[in-house]
Amino acid sequence: MPGNVPPVADERSGLLAFLDQQRQGVRNAAYGLTDEQARLAPTASSLTVGGLVKHLAQMERNWVSIMLREPGQAVDYEDGFRLREDETLAEVLADYAKAAEETAAAVAGIEDMGRPVPVPKGVPWFPDDVEHWSVRWVLLHLIEETARHAGHADIVREGVDGATCWPLMAAAEGWPATPWVQPWQPATAGERPA
Numbered sequence: 001m002p003g004n005v006p007p008v009a010d011e012r013s014g015l016l017a018f019l020d021q022q023r024q025g026v027r028n029a030a031y032g033l034t035d036e037q038a039r040l041a042p043t044a045s046s047l048t049v050g051g052l053v054k055h056l057a058q059m060e061r062n063w064v065s066i067m068l069r070e071p072g073q074a075v076d077y078e079d080g081f082r083l084r085e086d087e088t089l090a091e092v093l094a095d096y097a098k099a100a101e102e103t104a105a106a107v108a109g110i111e112d113m114g115r116p117v118p119v120p121k122g123v124p125w126f127p128d129d130v131e132h133w134s135v136r137w138v139l140l141h142l143i144e145e146t147a148r149h150a151g152h153a154d155i156v157r158e159g160v161d162g163a164t165c166w167p168l169m170a171a172a173e174g175w176p177a178t179p180w181v182q183p184w185q186p187a188t189a190g191e192r193p194a
Helices: 009-031 049-066 089-108 135-161 165-173
Strands: 116-118 132-134
Touching: 009 049, 009 089, 009 135, 009 165, 049 089, 049 116, 049 135, 089 135, 116 135, 132 135
Parallel strands: none
Antiparallel strands: 116 132
């Protein structure tokens, strides 16, 4: 993932490319973490990098179900924010990648990005006076939600070991060291990276 989305040919590919850019930011925040580190909540909140990855996969699947007018998965909302002891970071990252593939396949099967998507009723944070969103709106919402949690993941990751976005991206992508960015490296025993 370069620092910017490459040029896009059309609306559909643009929305999916910007969504994937935000997903990659989340994956970068998880880069190099152990399962134990992925469970750490080093800030005032209870958010963890592993829990955020798990939540984002569940959230994306839920919205795709709404978009396709299919029943959603029954999930425990609170559990969706926790990387349990019987789960690994690698597993939830693989599931997140699978959710992304499912989203791309679902969107590829929809001809009209303006196709109405019924607003679920009885959900306190959904408007009662709006009957439909569009597929386009759902994708924009997925970008927004993923970007919000990518920011959370960045803050949590920095609290875990001091690593930040650009050095993590450089390490994940194998960039050479430059005067502007040094790829992240794991700390040696007893050391916290600057």
